[in-house]
Amino acid sequence: MPIASSELILNPDGSIYHLNLKPEDIADIIITVGDQDRVAKVTSYFDEIIFETQKREFKTQTGFYKGRKMTVISTGIGIDNIDIVINELDALVNIDLESREIKPKHQKLNFIRIGTSGGIQPHAELDKFIMSEAGVGFDGLIHYYKNDILNDQATEALCKHLKISSKKPQPYIVGGDADLINLFKTEENVISGFTGTNLGFYGPQGRTLRLETQDPTFIDQLVDFNFNGKTITNLEMETSAIYGLAKLLGHGALSMNAIIANRSTGNFSKNPKAAVDSLIQLTLNKLAKY
Numbered sequence: 141m142p143i144a145s146s147e148l149i150l151n152p153d154g155s156i157y158h159l160n161l162k163p164e165d166i167a168d169i170i171i172t173v174g175d176q177d178r179v180a181k182v183t184s185y186f187d188e189i190i191f192e193t194q195k196r197e198f199k200t201q202t203g204f205y206k207g208r209k210m211t212v213i214s215t216g217i218g219i220d221n222i223d224i225v226i227n228e229l230d231a232l233v234n235i236d237l238e239s240r241e242i243k244p245k246h247q248k249l250n251f252i253r254i255g256t257s258g259g260i261q262p263h264a265e266l267d268k269f270i271m272s273e274a275g276v277g278f279d280g281l282i283h284y285y286k287n288d289i290l291n292d293q294a295t296e297a298l299c300k301h302l303k304i305s306s307k308k309p310q311p312y313i314v315g316g317d318a319d320l321i322n323l324f325k326t327e328e329n330v331i332s333g334f335t336g337t338n339l340g341f342y343g344p345q346g347r348t349l350r351l352e353t354q355d356p357t358f359i360d361q362l363v364d365f366n367f368n369g370k371t372i373t374n375l376e377m378e379t380s381a382i383y384g385l386a387k388l389l390g391h392g393a394l395s396m397n398a399i400i401a402n403r404s405t406g407n408f409s410k411n412p413k414a415a416v417d418s419l420i421q422l423t424l425n426k427l428a429k430y
């Protein structure tokens with residue numbers, strides 16, 4: 141059955157609705173960044189850029205780094221955008237846009253996020269990099285999809301550990317891609333950990349400016365969680381959704397974050413741009429060999 145025009149939406153030029161992309165515009169390695177200005181920072185290291193477009197916050201450039209074709213796309217902030225970006229990129233390779241039928245042969249993409257994040261453990265020091273072994277979702281996105289991809293034991297342990305209000309979405313834990321994790325595992329400056337993702341920067345990440353949070357102990361509870369020696373190291377706003385959707389759709393995913401705030405010391409990086417730049421170079425060099 142062809143997928144209806146209201147569900148798989150194409151622009152008049154045949155490109156996919158929000159991203160403005162056609163299948164031939166993307167590579168199988170897809171670097172996602174939050175900030176649209178970070179796209180050009182990544183591709184400034186490319187040998188060549190062969191394609192670019194932008195619609196809303198979704199800026200895309202495709203080119204070659206050390207001979208390896210890669211696409212860089214900005215997702216903007218938050219899991220709602222991740223739902224759009226991952227579903228539409230998957231549609232480009234796994235749905236025939238003319239017949240609107242799912243292709244018989246699945247094509248795997250690899251999503252690598254280069255982001256920024258706040259450390260919650262003392263060892264998640266400023267300007268270090270955290271490689272997310274798993275995403276810990278407080279955003280609820282995955283519960284909208286039929287799924288059996290969660291790390292059930294870790295999810296159960298977390299739900300038991302947290303005194304989370306029943307008014308909030310149920311947390312979930314989903315792992316990253318083992319091959320991509322191995323690629324970065326032994327790298328100096330890279331700490332591995334579980335990355336908490338939430339649907340806001342302030343209250344949902346336990347920050348108080350003028351508004352009190354519903355549970356002022358939330359961050360302390362996260363810091364204390366330990367699953368077989370693994371702890372929640374950092375908080376940001378995309379990883380759990382990328383890991384969940386990538387796994388459901390049969391793609392690889394890895395999230396790398398530069399730690400620009402440390403919530404346990406109350407400090408912010410003196411040079412976040414330098415930290416992100418150095419993470420970009422590390423990631424590109426690893427991916428060139430992938």
Ligand SMILES: O=P(O)(O)O[C@H]1O[C@H](CO)[C@@H](O)[C@H]1O
Nearest residue numbers: 174175217255256376377378
């Ligand atoms: O630097 P990026 O990739 O945007 O990532 C982090 O920064 C934004 C919040 O300032 C959120 O998107 C969060 O996940």
Ligand SMILES: O=c1cc[nH]c(=O)[nH]1
Nearest residue numbers: 256257258376377401
């Ligand atoms: O603390 C932080 C820092 C960057 N991005 C986040 O989402 N949280």
